[in-house]
Amino acid sequence: xxxxxxxxxxxxxxxxxxxxxxxxxxxxxxxxxxxxxxxxxxxxxxxxxxxxxxxxxxxxxxxxx
Numbered sequence: 001x002x003x004x005x006x007x008x009x010x011x012x013x014x015x016x017x018x019x020x021x022x023x024x025x026x027x028x029x030x031x032x033x034x035x036x037x038x039x040x041x042x043x044x045x046x047x048x049x050x051x052x053x054x055x056x057x058x059x060x061x062x063x064x065x
Contacts, residue, residue: 006055013052020045 001009024041027034 001058003059006058010052010055010059013048013055017045017048017052020048 020041024038024045027038027041
């Protein structure tokens with residue numbers, strides 16, 4: 001995967017992460033949200049965060065101290 005591909009993928013993942021955050025907030029604020037649905041969205045958000053961190057690590061070169 002090239003650096004540009006990683007950057008594009010990161011941007012898409014960050015957008016999806018923000019969208020999930022908004023959706024979770026809306027469900028919680030509405031009060032009638034299905035707790036299972038909220039839990040699934042939170043898990044998806046965590047997986048996105050992990051993938052974002054992994055891709056960001058690929059962009060940063062290893063520095064041997």
